[in-house]
Amino acid sequence: MKAIQKIMVGVVLSVAPIVVSGQESASKLDSLLSTVSSMPDDTNKLNALYYIGFNSNNTDTVGKYANMLLDLAAQLDNKQMQAQAYTFIAWSAYCSHDFVAAYMYNTQALDIFRKLDSKYDMASIYMYIATTLAAMNDGAQAIDYYKLSLDMFYELEDSSTVCMILSYLGGISVDNYMFASAKDYFNKSIEISTACNDTNRIANGYMMLGHLYVRQYKYENFDNYKQLDTACVYLRKSLDIMQNSNFDFVYMMQLLPKLSNVYLQKALHPDCRAKSRMLDSCQYFFDEGFRLGLENGYGFSDFELSFIKIKYLIARNRMSEAIKLIRETEQQIVKSVDDVEDYSISLNECYVDYYQKLGDYRKAFEHSQKLYTTYEQRNVRSTQVKITQAQMQTEFDWKLRQRDREEFERELIHKELETRQRMMMVFFIFAFLITVFFATIIHRNSQKRKHLNEELEANQEHILEQSKTISRANHDITSSILYARHIQEVAMPSVEVVHGIFPDSMVFFRPRDIVSGDFYWVAQVGRYKAVAVADCTGHGVPGAFLSMLGISILNDKFAALDPQSPNFTAANMLDMVRDTLRASLRQNSDDYTNKDGMDIAFCIFDIETSVLQYAGAFRPLLLVRNGEITQYDADRIPISSYLPTDKPFTNNKLEIKQGDVVYMYSDGITDQFGGAQTQKFTARRLRDMIAGMYQKPFDEQCEIIESTIDTWSATPNEYGPHAQTDDMVLVGIRF
Numbered sequence: 001m002k003a004i005q006k007i008m009v010g011v012v013l014s015v016a017p018i019v020v021s022g023q024e025s026a027s028k029l030d031s032l033l034s035t036v037s038s039m040p041d042d043t044n045k046l047n048a049l050y051y052i053g054f055n056s057n058n059t060d061t062v063g064k065y066a067n068m069l070l071d072l073a074a075q076l077d078n079k080q081m082q083a084q085a086y087t088f089i090a091w092s093a094y095c096s097h098d099f100v101a102a103y104m105y106n107t108q109a110l111d112i113f114r115k116l117d118s119k120y121d122m123a124s125i126y127m128y129i130a131t132t133l134a135a136m137n138d139g140a141q142a143i144d145y146y147k148l149s150l151d152m153f154y155e156l157e158d159s160s161t162v163c164m165i166l167s168y169l170g171g172i173s174v175d176n177y178m179f180a181s182a183k184d185y186f187n188k189s190i191e192i193s194t195a196c197n198d199t200n201r202i203a204n205g206y207m208m209l210g211h212l213y214v215r216q217y218k219y220e221n222f223d224n225y226k227q228l229d230t231a232c233v234y235l236r237k238s239l240d241i242m243q244n245s246n247f248d249f250v251y252m253m254q255l256l257p258k259l260s261n262v263y264l265q266k267a268l269h270p271d272c273r274a275k276s277r278m279l280d281s282c283q284y285f286f287d288e289g290f291r292l293g294l295e296n297g298y299g300f301s302d303f304e305l306s307f308i309k310i311k312y313l314i315a316r317n318r319m320s321e322a323i324k325l326i327r328e329t330e331q332q333i334v335k336s337v338d339d340v341e342d343y344s345i346s347l348n349e350c351y352v353d354y355y356q357k358l359g360d361y362r363k364a365f366e367h368s369q370k371l372y373t374t375y376e377q378r379n380v381r382s383t384q385v386k387i388t389q390a391q392m393q394t395e396f397d398w399k400l401r402q403r404d405r406e407e408f409e410r411e412l413i414h415k416e417l418e419t420r421q422r423m424m425m426v427f428f429i430f431a432f433l434i435t436v437f438f439a440t441i442i443h444r445n446s447q448k449r450k451h452l453n454e455e456l457e458a459n460q461e462h463i464l465e466q467s468k469t470i471s472r473a474n475h476d477i478t479s480s481i482l483y484a485r486h487i488q489e490v491a492m493p494s495v496e497v498v499h500g501i502f503p504d505s506m507v508f509f510r511p512r513d514i515v516s517g518d519f520y521w522v523a524q525v526g527r528y529k530a531v532a533v534a535d536c537t538g539h540g541v542p543g544a545f546l547s548m549l550g551i552s553i554l555n556d557k558f559a560a561l562d563p564q565s566p567n568f569t570a571a572n573m574l575d576m577v578r579d580t581l582r583a584s585l586r587q588n589s590d591d592y593t594n595k596d597g598m599d600i601a602f603c604i605f606d607i608e609t610s611v612l613q614y615a616g617a618f619r620p621l622l623l624v625r626n627g628e629i630t631q632y633d634a635d636r637i638p639i640s641s642y643l644p645t646d647k648p649f650t651n652n653k654l655e656i657k658q659g660d661v662v663y664m665y666s667d668g669i670t671d672q673f674g675g676a677q678t679q680k681f682t683a684r685r686l687r688d689m690i691a692g693m694y695q696k697p698f699d700e701q702c703e704i705i706e707s708t709i710d711t712w713s714a715t716p717n718e719y720g721p722h723a724q725t726d727d728m729v730l731v732g733i734r735f
Helices: 002-008 022-038 043-055 059-075 077-097 098-117 118-133 139-155 161-176 179-196 199-219 225-243 247-270 275-296 304-317 319-336 339-356 361-426 431-490 495-501 539-558 570-584 682-693 698-714
Strands: 504-509 518-525 528-536 600-606 612-619 621-625 630-631 653-656 661-665 730-735
Touching: 022 043, 022 059, 022 730, 043 059, 059 612, 077 098, 098 118, 118 161, 139 161, 139 431, 161 179, 161 199, 161 361, 179 199, 179 275, 199 225, 199 247, 225 247, 247 275, 247 304, 275 304, 304 319, 304 339, 319 339, 339 361, 339 528, 361 431, 361 539, 495 504, 495 518, 504 518, 504 698, 518 539, 518 570, 518 730, 528 539, 528 730, 539 570, 539 600, 570 600, 570 612, 600 661, 630 682, 682 698, 682 730, 698 730
Parallel strands: none
Antiparallel strands: 504 730, 518 528, 528 600, 600 612, 612 653, 621 630, 621 661, 661 730
């Protein structure tokens, strides 16, 4: 609580009470609370109210006595104390998560400090406003205010606060994916801290650099393993500095979860060659975090450590311990935390990992939907807060202009009275009238120019604000779609799951946009293995929604089929998928305008009889045997809106021999434009490519497909290279 108060409360005034020990301070605070109401309204009471506001940890107490301080300061015309009262009220609102009110009260304090020309107070208020805007998820404005504060503290030569603001700027830049800027801020903080020999700040700088590389690794879709190595170097460097100096315990409790997490991320990466050793390091650091927190009675990071431990247990396949810890952590959060939204996100991520590891994709998908709903609710609340902020800002600006106008009018009247008195004593009435006449003309022209300037400034500010709003909206939409991609990846089986069911297989998957309308699917029930490749209507976000629906229907219907029933066929499966999709999309025989649906190739393989059942809706199946390619054509029946005649799908049965290879694909590959003549790739070229590579390992086949498509698309014509036109997916299985 005091840490927040140090951030949100202004500079101690020259009239502030003398600092005393903790016990004496508590005793004095209790004494003042019982007597201040009966004190006369003078400077002593003003100082007593200030002392209560600065030293109390109770937000209600601070809010109550800060308002009394504000009224008395206005009565005594003490502008400095008025401003300090506003900062106390802002701190109380901030701690109560009323960030809009905190922002407005800090703005009022800033207005007073500007008129008093109090540089240090202005610099501090800029920092408090930035901190409040960051809590409101308004990263762009928060960065602007942090920079204003940073420039002033540079001018005031306050190195310690400069380092602190550089760390804040780096942190908020990381949150907004501005990684290059964040590196510059952290490195500058380390440079200044080193010159000042501030070991805590140096260690914090290296810790934040490590945190940056982990965030960048996650943002880039877990591709660059070297970023985790770099993160380890910086976090280890921070640890060495802390262990060899009188470190701040708060920094250590922030560092240990980050160290534990980076080793967990390394262990989970497919390129990791020492998974067990990485998991051992992960365990060591979260055990240290729990131990230090228990010894020092400081548990703010216990939940963060618990989430890391849960993912560690899942990675170790200790599933019963993992689900037990998940439920214990959930109970503790519900019992002890008021705002559980952030913890709810982490909990649902743990549930998704747990059920995905168990292969229970239905429950994994349910928790993924909860995650998506939480993010959407957060975006809605953020938008509502910003709208309220804008409304209050408009009202506040109007009040400021009204107050300035009244003060100006009072000052003008006072000067005019003095002028009249002097003119009556020095000049004749005629000279006085001439002076008033010219003064009136000048004043009117000045007012016109001032009004015109105000309109120009207001228009410029409006254009700038609209630009920032568009930029923030674009960032929010992109973040939502990026997370939608994560949900879609969770819903589709991972490559490891595909290899678990079909050991010698491959998946080539390339969405046109961030999310995909094409998908692949595998499942196994007893001796029967199933695989599907589907192409939903559209691509991007609309196609992705249909793909999620299609995956859910396939999971439900295949699990519901009885393998002993004569209806256990690939064709019957497509019939049920078609009926369920129509019901879900509310398609009926009276309306043929809703044509949303999917094209799909679906196979069921009996591992005992080596019989492969195939049924298709516009998507064929290719069988390669002894170098010859046989194409099994699909029914030209869509899985979408009703047709005048509803035919059942054809069930094809193939006897599979050892060495046979089958391929299923969407039309994104064959319809890709390329070549100097701007032609489609075509099914013929795909078959020729397969004929030349089917004997190679599937890893090489994936590289050949990717290289061939890239070369075909990159072949320039008169307009340049060809962009990807549709989502692409191709699945190959060798028996």
